[in-house]
Amino acid sequence: MQKCENVPRAVYQMLSDHHEKVDGSGYPEGKQDQEISVYGKIAAIIDAYDAMTSEQSHKPSMGPIKAYRQMLKESGLAFDKQLLAVFLKSIGSIPVGSCVSLSNGRVGFVLTLNKSFKPSLVRQVYSVTNKAFIEASDIELNKSANLRTEVVIEKEVDPEVLGLQFINHIS
Known part of the structure; x- marks a missing residue:
């Protein structure tokens, strides 16, 4: 990414922070809550939902409903509570693909x-x-x-x- 020109700062923040967790257990830096950019927090939610619901060579999809429930359990731990609430509301409790x-x-x-x-x-x-x-x-x-x-x-x-x-x- 550093070789690309005119990449917005928000994109860098999203990429560098999307594996950080609000409870500090993420990586690469173990950032906590306010230390994580809002872009990273949003990307973490999207990335996790995609990973949970996608068919992958090493694991099957857990399905949208189970992913919804799993993410709800991790609210405030892995994910920002307010941002996760907005995301989960927007996909519905029985999401597309269920x-x-x-x-x-x-x-x-x-x-x-x-x-x-x-x-x-x-x-x-x-x-x-x-x-x-x-x-x-x-x-x-x-x-x-x-x-x-x-x-x-x-x-x-x-x-x-x-x-x-x-x-x-x-x-």
């Missing part, structure tokens, strides 16, 4: 959130009833006029158990 079981007997992945940061569009890819993959179809949640037929999320599903990966169902 694998969920629906009340219609299908399993799908959350594609979009509504203005309240709740899942609004789910791509259905598996039938629990038939224990088989189905042709992908998108369903809008909370759009039914009749509450008896409204499809809702019942629970989180571990996609690995069903042999599902989000990346295979987004195009």
